[in-house]
Amino acid sequence: MLGPxxxxxxxxxxxxxxxxxxxxxxxxxxxxxxxxxxxxxATLNLLTPNRSAVFNLINDVLLALIILELLWTVxxxxxxxxxxxxxxxxxxxxxxxxxxxLIEAQTSFMDHVPHDKLIExxxxxxxxxxxxxxxxxxxxxxxxxxx
Numbered sequence: 001m002l003g004p005x006x007x008x009x010x011x012x013x014x015x016x017x018x019x020x021x022x023x024x025x026x027x028x029x030x031x032x033x034x035x036x037x038x039x040x041x042a043t044l045n046l047l048t049p050n051r052s053a054v055f056n057l058i059n060d061v062l063l064a065l066i067i068l069e070l071l072w073t074v075x076x077x078x079x080x081x082x083x084x085x086x087x088x089x090x091x092x093x094x095x096x097x098x099x100x101x102l103i104e105a106q107t108s109f110m111d112h113v114p115h116d117k118l119i120e121x122x123x124x125x126x127x128x129x130x131x132x133x134x135x136x137x138x139x140x141x142x143x144x145x146x147x
Contacts, residue, residue: 024074031071038064055105062098066091089135096124
């Protein structure tokens with residue numbers, strides 16, 4: 001038989017929730033610091049304008065976007081807003097685009113593109129299309145949920 005919660009259980013739950021919030025705040029701060037460091041190194045790529053630096057710049061900026069999407073998700077959690085899947089789909093799309101650009105950078109200096117790289121490009125493209133369809137469906141579902 002379940003009775004009223006004891007004071008010690010309520011207090012323990014409050015402590016755990018407080019610790020969880022502190023850890024989320026710490027995670028948000030670390031994500032922000034990491035993003036600032038990536039932007040710093042991306043800016044350094046502008047000082048040496050060559051082909052490799054451009055690919056590194058794009059790679060860094062896309063990585064920063066992924067981190068910012070994660071940071072936004074943590075902020076939404078801290079604000080106790082409703083969970084939405086769209087940011088995770090956006091992260092997946094950005095990550096797949098980033099991978100495609102990385103493969104392109106690796107193979108741009110080769111005379112012959114290895115077969116495994118072509119398969120990876122095709123799979124990344126398929127992932128992007130799948131995630132875009134999922135994103136579209138999630139936006140449609142949110143509109144239906146609001147109405």
